[in-house]
Amino acid sequence: MEGKREPFKTKDNNRILCKKEEKKKCLFSCSKISDKVATAVISSITRKAAPEAAANQIPVTVSSSGPSLSLLDGWREHVTLSMLELDMSIEQEYAADIFSNMMKSQCKCVFRAVDIPKSVTSEMRTMLVDWLIQVHEYLELQEETLYLAVYLMNSYMKVHKIRTTLLQLLAASCLFTACKMEEILIPEPAELCFMMEDAFSKKDLLKMEKKVLSRLSFVLHYTQPLHFLRLLAASGKCPEKVRYLAMYFMELTLLEADGGTIEPALLASAALTLAHTVSTESGCLSPDQSCHGLLYSYSAVELSRPQHLMAKAALHASPEFRATWLKYSRPQRFGVSAGPAMANSKNLSRCLALLGPNSI
Numbered sequence: 334m335e336g337k338r339e340p341f342k343t344k345d346n347n348r349i350l351c352k353k354e355e356k357k358k359c360l361f362s363c364s365k366i367s368d369k370v371a372t373a374v375i376s377s378i379t380r381k382a383a384p385e386a387a388a389n390q391i392p393v394t395v396s397s398s399g400p401s402l403s404l405l406d407g408w409r410e411h412v413t414l415s416m417l418e419l420d421m422s423i424e425q426e427y428a429a430d431i432f433s434n435m436m437k438s439q440c441k442c443v444f445r446a447v448d449i450p451k452s453v454t455s456e457m458r459t460m461l462v463d464w465l466i467q468v469h470e471y472l473e474l475q476e477e478t479l480y481l482a483v484y485l486m487n488s489y490m491k492v493h494k495i496r497t498t499l500l501q502l503l504a505a506s507c508l509f510t511a512c513k514m515e516e517i518l519i520p521e522p523a524e525l526c527f528m529m530e531d532a533f534s535k536k537d538l539l540k541m542e543k544k545v546l547s548r549l550s551f552v553l554h555y556t557q558p559l560h561f562l563r564l565l566a567a568s569g570k571c572p573e574k575v576r577y578l579a580m581y582f583m584e585l586t587l588l589e590a591d592g593g594t595i596e597p598a599l600l601a602s603a604a605l606t607l608a609h610t611v612s613t614e615s616g617c618l619s620p621d622q623s624c625h626g627l628l629y630s631y632s633a634v635e636l637s638r639p640q641h642l643m644a645k646a647a648l649h650a651s652p653e654f655r656a657t658w659l660k661y662s663r664p665q666r667f668g669v670s671a672g673p674a675m676a677n678s679k680n681l682s683r684c685l686a687l688l689g690p691n692s693i
Contacts (some may be wrong), residue, residue: 365392394559400438439556444593450492457497459588463654464581465504470660472520474512480557481511485545493548506541514553554688558583561601571605575618578669579663585646588654595639602631603639615677644684
């Protein structure tokens with residue numbers, strides 16, 4: 334990261350965690366290979382929202398309860414062009430299989446509201462994820478690592494009760510496990526203990542990691558919404574600012590328990606659509622920069638629910654939990670969270686008014 338980050342503090346005692354004078358610079362370039370393999374094929378998601386269908390459509394079911402999406406004639410051409418753009422010409426022949434598998438398996442990544450224990454209140458969970466985002470940015474980890482860590486945390490709470498006093502330890506162990514799946518170089522356990530103000534030892538961290546692996550039966554992957562988002566943006570040739578704004582909207586849903594109840598493809602589509610609308614409305618996106626090929630099968634009604642959640646999180650975020658806002662206010666991410674697109678847009682308020690406060 335180029336700029337200095339503000340020091341962060343925990344909720345418990347408001348003690349500021351001093352950063353170390355020297356920290357390891359992790360080289361994450363190699364992990365982009367797996368990122369491309371997992372995400373580039375999703376460019377085949379370019380599909381029409383218009384009611385009329387093409388003659389030779391290949392049906393792809395999203396879930397048992399979700400809408401039925403279709404790949405139009407010429408989708409292979411879209412995949413080929415996107416893969417060539419991402420230097421993935423070798424993987425072209427596997428695009429259909431990988432994409433179909435991701436679309437079919439994403440329904441298994443959705444949680445129900447009852448999956449989160451009642452003992453873990455909404456404020457407690459928000460505080461926990463906010464702290465996790467701070468640690469994630471401090472360690473300069475891949476974005477996939479954060480999403481996987483939150484997913485593992487939710488999955489563990491779904492199958493096993495956790496004492497509230499151990500929530501921070503659970504979050505840290507899930508982040509440690511996610512690093513082993515997504516990163517080339519992983520942080521030392523002692524460094525994560527330092528982030529927890531040494532409230533837990535290295536032995537505690539590794540013991541919790543074993544519990545997580547055992548309870549989850551070593552199932553440590555899922556279909557990430559970030560993969561759908563990146564390829565939707567690539568296939569639509571979206572400007573980088575729009576992509577970062579969509580990433581900001583989508584990361585805000587990690588702070589909300591309801592964010593896990595939305596399918597990854599729908600979440601990514603809603604975030605990118607909202608980012609494009611907000612940027613266009615505020616004048617930050619000129620007509621010649623409009624995203625081409627943003628063709629979604631999701632209707633406005635289907636997109637409205639996740640967009641309502643994103644708008645609520647963006648407009649009514651607590652001043653105490655602003656890790657995501659600070660993260661995306663930095664120059665490296667074009668300052669999208671504090672930029673004119675957010676300041677001048679009225680679309681977020683309309684998203685809130687559309688469904689009402691009790692719709693989520």
